[in-house]
Amino acid sequence: MTRSEELFQHAQVRIPGGVNSPVRAFRSVGGTPRFIASATGAWLTDADGRRYVDYIGSWGPMILGHQCEPVREAILRQAQIGVSYGAPTELEVQMADLLCERVPGLEMVRMCNSGTEATMSALRLARGATGRDHILKFEGCYHGHGDALLVKAGSGLLTFGVPTSPGVPADLAKYTLTATYNDLASAQAIFAEYGDRIAAIIVEPVAGNMNCVPPAPGFLEGLRQLCDDSGSLLIFDEVMTGFRVGPRGATGVYGVRADLITLGKIIGGGLPVGAFGGAATVMRHLAPIGPVYQAGTLSGNPLAMAAGLAILRALADETIYQRLDATTATLLAGLQQAADAAGIAFTTTQVGSMFGLYFGHGPIRGLADVSACDQDRFKRFFHLMLDRGVYLAPSAYEAGFLSAAHGPDEIAHTLDAARASFAALAA
Numbered sequence: 002m003t004r005s006e007e008l009f010q011h012a013q014v015r016i017p018g019g020v021n022s023p024v025r026a027f028r029s030v031g032g033t034p035r036f037i038a039s040a041t042g043a044w045l046t047d048a049d050g051r052r053y054v055d056y057i058g059s060w061g062p063m064i065l066g067h068q069c070e071p072v073r074e075a076i077l078r079q080a081q082i083g084v085s086y087g088a089p090t091e092l093e094v095q096m097a098d099l100l101c102e103r104v105p106g107l108e109m110v111r112m113c114n115s116g117t118e119a120t121m122s123a124l125r126l127a128r129g130a131t132g133r134d135h136i137l138k139f140e141g142c143y144h145g146h147g148d149a150l151l152v153k154a155g156s157g158l159l160t161f162g163v164p165t166s167p168g169v170p171a172d173l174a175k176y177t178l179t180a181t182y183n184d185l186a187s188a189q190a191i192f193a194e195y196g197d198r199i200a201a202i203i204v205e206p207v208a209g210n211m212n213c214v215p216p217a218p219g220f221l222e223g224l225r226q227l228c229d230d231s232g233s234l235l236i237f238d239e240v241m242t243g244f245r246v247g248p249r250g251a252t253g254v255y256g257v258r259a260d261l262i263t264l265g266k267i268i269g270g271g272l273p274v275g276a277f278g279g280a281a282t283v284m285r286h287l288a289p290i291g292p293v294y295q296a297g298t299l300s301g302n303p304l305a306m307a308a309g310l311a312i313l314r315a316l317a318d319e320t321i322y323q324r325l326d327a328t329t330a331t332l333l334a335g336l337q338q339a340a341d342a343a344g345i346a347f348t349t350t351q352v353g354s355m356f357g358l359y360f361g362h363g364p365i366r367g368l369a370d371v372s373a374c375d376q377d378r379f380k381r382f383f384h385l386m387l388d389r390g391v392y393l394a395p396s397a398y399e400a401g402f403l404s405a406a407h408g409p410d411e412i413a414h415t416l417d418a419a420r421a422s423f424a425a426l427a428a
């Protein structure tokens with residue numbers, strides 16, 4: 002028995018499913034999750050001493066690789082002078098300044114502790130600011146596990162939301178309307194009926210939780226127009242895309258303005274963090290200056306702020322993004338070539354250093370296209386790659402991420418593994 006197997010067996014006694022977040026349990030690919038003992042640069046080492054090139058990057062935050070020096074130093078420095086005070090700090094002011102300088106449309110920002118908190122709070126704020134109760138989200142977009150957001154579409158365009166999870170009251174879910182990502186007409190049809198009751202549209206500007214689906218030309222612009230016409234707010238959930246797809250996030254890449262933006266992942270440098278912000282006119286509805294309540298014992302935590310500031314300051318060097326884009330393109334071209342050589346139907350998507358891998362021909366425009374790909378092949382490929390020291394996301398519905406620590410050696414290692422894995426699949 003491997004140490005990971007032992008730990009997984011033990012973990013399942015005390016932790017539901019043996020994990021503290023479901024996707025880590027490998028349920029959609031089968032097998033035993035690797036328990037990670039340490040990580041450095043682009044590499045993970047598991048509890049059995051096996052090494053893997055990491056394409057998860059802690060689900061996004063590790064854009065500069067594990068233990069990147071400025072972040073490590075900032076955490077160690079802060080740990081020596083206090084890890085939480087429950088009172089304001091200069092670090093929070095610096096973080097707020099930096100976020101507002103970098104992210105178009107942010108005039109004020111509030112820190113919290115996770116992406117889930119950020120989206121929950123942004124929705125409450127949107128509802129409080131507009132005096133409306135309904136929200137519109139897109140099927141296949143994930144915005145954390147807040148009750149109102151654990152809802153998917155029923156059949157038909159104008160169906161009230163159906164909870165995806167027991168424990169979400171139907172009376173609450175009915176305020177969540179659901180449309181089809183990249184299908185503007187589906188959102189327009191909902192607005193035609195509910196427009197004056199919709200507080201906000203919340204959308205991942207690049208969908209990263211149904212693998213990696215870029216927005217179709219005109220989609221985000223169309224959502225902006227719908228909000229403008231109806232007095233609704235547009236919320237870009239940039240928890241994943243913020244400082245990932247470009248130095249100004251997806252807002253910078255696509256040039257569409259949102260009223261509220263949620264952030265997380267990268268801005269904490271790997272420590273627990275979230276943030277939401279937007280126009281001052283909207284943000285001024287928040288307590289203590291406005292009536293919409295939102296709070297947090299550890300919000301603006303000094304360790305998270307120190308780590309986040311360190312990573313964001315390092316990312317001020319925008320050439321990092323050019324290198325990340327180029328390395329990601331090289332990886333994906335190599336994977337495509339390897340798949341083609343083995344005669345495997347395969348396609349990829351890329352936005353900056355976010356990517357998607359699909360066992361199908363594409364194009365990939367939304368959840369239906371992703372679901373139509375060969376999931377069994379993905380599972381086998383995942384394990385073939387894992388056995389060869391490459392750690393991909395353990396689900397066909399998750400995006401992959403590169404870091405600045407992925408260099409020619411890591412790409413070569415990955416492509417060697419891929420050639421062998423595609424050949425094994427074809428055999």
Ligand code: PLP
Binds near residue numbers: 115
């Ligand atoms: N929003 C998006 C787009 C996400 O990808 C995630 C997490 O993956 C969240 C929100 C929730 O963030 P957290 O897991 O930090 O609560």
